[in-house]
Amino acid sequence: MNNSNFHIKPDGKNEFHFCPNCNSKNIKTITDIGTTHWICPDCDYDLYNNNAAAVGLFLIVENKLLVFSRVKEPQKSKLGIPGGFVNKGESLEEACIRECSEEIGIIPKEINYLCSFPNVYPYKTLVYSTCDAFFFTEYRGNSEEFLSSIKTLDGEAENCKLISLENLNSDDFAFESMRKAVAVLKKRLQK
Numbered sequence: 001m002n003n004s005n006f007h008i009k010p011d012g013k014n015e016f017h018f019c020p021n022c023n024s025k026n027i028k029t030i031t032d033i034g035t036t037h038w039i040c041p042d043c044d045y046d047l048y049n050n051n052a053a054a055v056g057l058f059l060i061v062e063n064k065l066l067v068f069s070r071v072k073e074p075q076k077s078k079l080g081i082p083g084g085f086v087n088k089g090e091s092l093e094e095a096c097i098r099e100c101s102e103e104i105g106i107i108p109k110e111i112n113y114l115c116s117f118p119n120v121y122p123y124k125t126l127v128y129s130t131c132d133a134f135f136f137t138e139y140r141g142n143s144e145e146f147l148s149s150i151k152t153l154d155g156e157a158e159n160c161k162l163i164s165l166e167n168l169n170s171d172d173f174a175f176e177s178m179r180k181a182v183a184v185l186k187k188r189l190q191k
């Protein structure tokens, strides 16, 4: 038996077993267009499942893109780029630079906004709806120097490598938002 108050239904929707405020089993899941919230008729608890903000960074070195294999679930071993959730109190740009620094030990000097796409991120017993904002930056240096300066300190990335844009297969990327953003990146850099 699952004793957790929060569970994922077969259709991928999150649901509470009982009210987190008063423990009533009468809590209702309301799914409106594009959003979910939970209402408890017994104590007036009303929680919205708002989108989480997340970021991703395309790092270009000598016309090649940095990618790595994801070490952790979800989408373990699929291709990833530096990125993650935006912390409380952070801007998108700050989160992007922090995540890049944490995951590959490189602090980008200047990042440029590219595009954003919605995404679904299943993590353990929760499914997060996110809005993923993508940035890109060009590393001024050669490939060998860049690759040798990478330090995968937080254990989220392995097999860091540079792939030329024309050889990128968007199906190899971990998330739908990333696959769409790769297409936008290719167009942007061809201009």
Ligand SMILES: [Zn+2]
Pocket: 019, 020, 021, 022, 023, 024, 040, 041, 042, 043, 044, 045
């Ligand atoms: Zn309640």
